[in-house]
Amino acid sequence: MSNTLDDKAYKGLLEAIRFMYGYDFTEYAEPSARRRILHFMEIKRIDTATELGRVLMNDEHVFEEFVQTMSVTVTEMFRDPLFYKALRDAVVSQLATYPVIKIWIAGCATGQEVYSIAILLKEEGLLDRSILYATDINQHSLQLARQGIFALPAMKTYTQNYLQAGGKGAFSEYYTAKHDGALFDRSLCENVVFSPHNLATDGSFNEFQLIICRNVIMYFNQSLQNKVVDLFHQSLSAFGFLGLGDKESLMFSQHSRSFAEISLKQKIYRKVK
Numbered sequence: 001m002s003n004t005l006d007d008k009a010y011k012g013l014l015e016a017i018r019f020m021y022g023y024d025f026t027e028y029a030e031p032s033a034r035r036r037i038l039h040f041m042e043i044k045r046i047d048t049a050t051e052l053g054r055v056l057m058n059d060e061h062v063f064e065e066f067v068q069t070m071s072v073t074v075t076e077m078f079r080d081p082l083f084y085k086a087l088r089d090a091v092v093s094q095l096a097t098y099p100v101i102k103i104w105i106a107g108c109a110t111g112q113e114v115y116s117i118a119i120l121l122k123e124e125g126l127l128d129r130s131i132l133y134a135t136d137i138n139q140h141s142l143q144l145a146r147q148g149i150f151a152l153p154a155m156k157t158y159t160q161n162y163l164q165a166g167g168k169g170a171f172s173e174y175y176t177a178k179h180d181g182a183l184f185d186r187s188l189c190e191n192v193v194f195s196p197h198n199l200a201t202d203g204s205f206n207e208f209q210l211i212i213c214r215n216v217i218m219y220f221n222q223s224l225q226n227k228v229v230d231l232f233h234q235s236l237s238a239f240g241f242l243g244l245g246d247k248e249s250l251m252f253s254q255h256s257r258s259f260a261e262i263s264l265k266q267k268i269y270r271k272v273k
């Protein structure tokens with residue numbers, strides 16, 4: 001990679017973006033944020049940070065593409081199946097005690113996680129009285145999530161994940177194959193609200209019994225991770241549950257004592273104070 005981005009240019013660029021568009025990437029973990037910015041410069045054939053700043057400030061469409069690059073969208077259905085198994089085994093019976101179950105899936109990317117949770121809730125007889133709020137900063141991803149059409153070749157892996165996650169039915173009954181896409185049953189997202197929400201800048205918007213935010217805060221620095229965990233703490237009802245990703249934990253969080261570990265391995269926590 002021939003481009004470079006010194007400290008001053010890096011910070012200046014992110015401040016300018018925050019000022020102009022309100023997107024705050026200043027507290028993203030620097031090594032990976034830098035890598036993605038340099039990658040963007042390379043594909044756009046932009047040599048300097050000054051030039052990149054000029055292009056981003058003057059062209060909203062290029063900025064949208066920049067947001068795509070900054071937000072890593074990798075996801076899959078029943079990703080880390082044992083996480084879902086632990087949810088079924090340790091959390092579902094508690095959720096069942098609420099008349100209405102509110103769930104926030106933060107950083108839902110293209111929605112595979114949302115449909116997975118909906119399937120799990122359906123199999124446990126809880127989908128009808130659940131409301132799922134699925135949020136992300138990436139509008140393009142949210143659009144795909146609403147459509148619920150995923151690549152047909154991925155169904156092989158998704159089916160294996162589903163079975164390992166303790167799936168109780170036949171995975172193929174949840175989608176209809178069309179050309180090279182699998183269209184997921186519309187009834188799964190009847191109670192899903194897809195909406196933009198930026199964890200770095202936006203506040204709490206409801207009270208939830210379960211918040212799932214997997215493979216998102218690992219891209220943030222410690223200070224932003226703390227802020228986001230604080231937001232989750234505020235947004236959880238008493239004894240609400242929080243599920244994080246495989247490589248994430250509350251261990252270094254200022255809120256670590258406010259949560260009990262339900263499954264240390266699967267990163268499932270419960271708010272205790």
Ligand SMILES: C[S@@+](CC[C@H](N)C(=O)[O-])C[C@H]1O[C@@H](n2cnc3c(N)ncnc32)[C@H](O)[C@@H]1O
Nearest residue numbers: 071072075107109136137138198199200214215
């Ligand atoms: C690697 S994906 C994880 C998707 C899914 N949660 C999973 O585990 O499969 C990370 C997602 O976090 C989103 N994201 C990044 N920064 C965010 C922010 N500040 N607020 C909300 N979502 C954010 C990205 O757009 C992306 O969709």
